[in-house]
Amino acid sequence: MRALIQRVKRASVSVDDEKIADIGAGLLILVCAMQGDTRDRAEQLARKIAKLRIFKDDEGRMNRSLLDVGGAALVVSQFTLAADTSRGNRPGFSQAASPEDGDALYQHFAACLKADGLAVQTGQFGADMAVELINDGPVTIWMDQ
Incomplete structure (x- = not known):
């Protein structure tokens, strides 16, 4: 699985101009299931x-986790994280999981975060979403699992 994590002061997701999720301080997690990904990888x-x-801890160093600070997570599916730009100018997305597998793994990933005790909001899989955020830092981290 692939994720782009952004530490945020706040973030929200809207579909058809209707806000469906929003969080305060925490993480905006854009996540993509790749071909061959498993539930174990999502976990x-x-x-x-x-x-x-x-x-930040009391000394201003990055030393605390989302669990430590009691922050929330906004999890948004984003298959475009699977983009292959190695050939030509049009990205290819053939490494993304099928929509069925992608949705199942996306939902499982969000459920795992909830099981860890985090407050979790989600976007709508497959929808055309508008994501708004105030990046904190900015801190943006790319992760592959």
């Missing part, structure tokens, strides 16, 4: 992100 990625120490 590993969720555990890693929940414990990733990218929030």
